[in-house]
Amino acid sequence: MPQARTHTINPTLSGNGNPDLDYNPAGVRNTDSAVPLNRTEPVLHNYHCDGPAPGKLAFRWTYGSNVxxxxxxxxxxxxxxxxxxxxxxxxxxxxxxxxxxxxxxxxxxxxxxxxxxxxxxxxxxxxxxxxxxxxxxxxxxxxxxxxxxxxxxxxxxxxxxxxxxxxxxxxxxxxxxxxxxxxxxxxxxxxxxxxxxxxxxxxxxxxxxxxxxxxxxxxxxxxxxxxxxxxxxxxxxxxxxxxxxxxxxxxxxxxxxxxxxxxxxxxxxxxxxxxxxxxxxxxxxxxxxxxxxxxxxxxxxxxxxxxxxxxxxxxxxxxxxxxxxxxxxGVSPDQRTKVWPDGVPNIDPPRPF
Structure with a gap:
């Protein structure tokens, strides 16, 4: 996946998610925010990427309870x-x-x-x-x-x-x-x-x-x-x-x-x-x-x-x-259809649903 463009490293400006930096070892989340730099200025990130910044979404969200x-x-x-x-x-x-x-x-x-x-x-x-x-x-x-x-x-x-x-x-x-x-x-x-x-x-x-x-x-x-x-x-x-x-x-x-x-x-x-x-x-x-x-x-x-x-x-x-x-x-949000459309498989969901 494309990474952020590299640039000169200094204590206050670091490439966001740049795996080539020495404090981003392979196999860990690419991060530059928790680096123990003795900085006196806030960290600035580079948001200019060659592609979308890497990220992860939940496969399954909390889904409630019957009660x-x-x-x-x-x-x-x-x-x-x-x-x-x-x-x-x-x-x-x-x-x-x-x-x-x-x-x-x-x-x-x-x-x-x-x-x-x-x-x-x-x-x-x-x-x-x-x-x-x-x-x-x-x-x-x-x-x-x-x-x-x-x-x-x-x-x-x-x-x-x-x-x-x-x-x-x-x-x-x-x-x-x-x-x-x-x-x-x-x-x-x-x-x-x-x-x-x-x-x-x-x-x-x-x-x-x-x-x-x-x-x-x-x-x-x-x-x-x-x-x-x-x-x-x-x-x-x-x-x-x-x-x-x-x-x-x-x-x-x-x-x-x-x-x-x-x-x-x-x-x-x-x-x-x-x-x-x-x-x-x-x-x-x-x-x-x-x-x-x-x-x-x-x-x-x-x-x-x-x-x-x-x-x-x-x-x-x-x-x-x-x-x-x-x-x-133009219909109620509780409306149900009696005609199943072409191209949509009509599969019964598991129970309880």
Missing amino acids: AVKNRDPRVQVVQYNEDTFVLRQNVCVHWEAPFTYLLFGNKGALLIDSGATANARHYPLRDTVDKIITRWGQARGRSKVPLTIALTSGEDIAQNQGLVQFSDRPDSTIVPTALDVMKQHYGFRASWPSGTGAIDLGDRIIEVIATPGTHKDGLTFYDPYCRILFTGDLLFPGKINIGNDRDYVFSLQRLKKFASDRSPQWILGGHVEMMFVPGKFYPRFATYKPYERVLQMEPAHIDEALQYAREVQGKKTLLLRPDFALFN
Whole structure:
């Protein structure tokens, strides 16, 4: 896998994940943040890579319990994708939608994408979890202060905006406004919406912000060129995609397809997992026990597939099943299909499901 470009080593500027450096022996995680350098300045990382930065995702996430009150899994599951990228998932027994949030670091600060479905910090300690990650990261990098930006893939999506209140009084924090017009102005594409593109500069790691309404009128997608990951929220994820405006949805997928062809993303990470590993099968709403979930990550080819079938359902009130997602256009999220589509194997999932 491509590594970061090499450059002159000095105590304050080191190649991120460079296996050629003498403190990265073979067989261990490539890291330069915990090196016992007697530095007087914070470590700066090089985020310019020849390819996507290496990282690892969980094969299986915590999946809840039949009796939610007996669940003993962490309220927030944390997976470290790489040194500067973290994936957090809300416990499905705290909220059945079990949304994902993403924490990214750069040389000047951090970005939290989305904030989960529960406001109560005692039930869902998102801020406490994020603060602990930031503290450890800052200590390793020689930083006493790490400014945090909190941005949402949709301000109207209650499964991703409820945790915002936990950060309302947090110092050194910026919460991107959730009101549509103010949010557009914040990113600088008020006049060009929904064709606009903005940016969040984390310090040599610039996250691109793409207007992608369709499931929500204020929908956004974030792109990290360092890891080459698209964070798509509710626009595209392995689950029940509830289309709010099918014309906007098709337009946004067209934009995303063009964007992906220019950027070559490695993964698409959405806001939820609702599909089973059995093709075309998904968990019903309010389920708190999901032992056979599909993996979170999707591939760029899924953009083409979603666009193809979004065009097919446009103007129709229907549910359309695909192996890795389901499109709900103008129908209840509890809708069931009686006609199994071609190309999707009809396999009974294991029990209990």
